[in-house]
Amino acid sequence: MGLTRRTFLKAGTVGGSLALGFDLHEARAEMREFKISRTTETRSTCPYCAVSCGVIIHTLGDKAKNATASVVHVEGDPDHPINRGTLCPKGATLRDDINNPNRLTSPKVRRAGSDKWEAISWDDAIAQIAKHIKTTRDKCFVEKNAKGQVVNRNPGMAMIGGCTDTNEFNYLQWKFITALGIPYRDSQARV
Numbered sequence: 146m147g148l149t150r151r152t153f154l155k156a157g158t159v160g161g162s163l164a165l166g167f168d169l170h171e172a173r174a175e176m177r178e179f180k181i182s183r184t185t186e187t188r189s190t191c192p193y194c195a196v197s198c199g200v201i202i203h204t205l206g207d208k209a210k211n212a213t214a215s216v217v218h219v220e221g222d223p224d225h226p227i228n229r230g231t232l233c234p235k236g237a238t239l240r241d242d243i244n245n246p247n248r249l250t251s252p253k254v255r256r257a258g259s260d261k262w263e264a265i266s267w268d269d270a271i272a273q274i275a276k277h278i279k280t281t282r283d284k285c286f287v288e289k290n291a292k293g294q295v296v297n298r299n300p301g302m303a304m305i306g307g308c309t310d311t312n313e314f315n316y317l318q319w320k321f322i323t324a325l326g327i328p329y330r331d332s333q334a335r336v
């Protein structure tokens with residue numbers, strides 16, 4: 146078979162398994178090793194869908210005080226029982242979402258009457274949430290229902306869990322919600 150322009154280009158691309166007679170598998174494996182050779186690995190869970198695939202996030206940066214860490218690679222966790230190293234195309238884009246400049250990295254509040262979201266510290270956010278919980282609970286708490294039965298419920302609040310919450314976290318969250326008497330609750334218990 147003669148060598149056409151098309152077969153020549155196909156053989157020569159990095160995507161082909163052979164390039165002009167050279168086996169590229171080893172070279173590709175080396176490239177990958179080089180890319181993550183100085184990174185820190187963090188195990189996490191893909192936040193997108195109910196499958197909850199395990200991921201390894203590779204971060205570059207020596208953790209020195211003035212160094213800015215950057216995520217350079219995200220891949221499926223080969224030791225994870227759900228996905229065993231694989232990721233769907235959506236999960237494979239996680240690195241770009243993490244590095245997206247529009248990603249929210251701090252709590253925000255929209256004050257009464259304002260049309261703008263304002264960034265606040267985590268300490269301020271926790272203090273304000275605690276204040277709102279106390280005010281709402283005091284205002285809405287129902288000790289007995291219309292039949293005089295003790296119900297101790299707080300219908301002024303609802304709670305929803307996050308998609309990467311573990312079973313252990315959801316257990317603690319459920320205890321906390323029950324202590325507050327919150328009847329409306331949901332979680333994405335999948336991890």
Ligand code: SF4
Pocket residue numbers: 191192193194195196197198228231232233234235236237
């Ligand atoms: S990698 Fe894909 S299948 Fe797995 S949790 Fe993420 S979105 Fe779902």
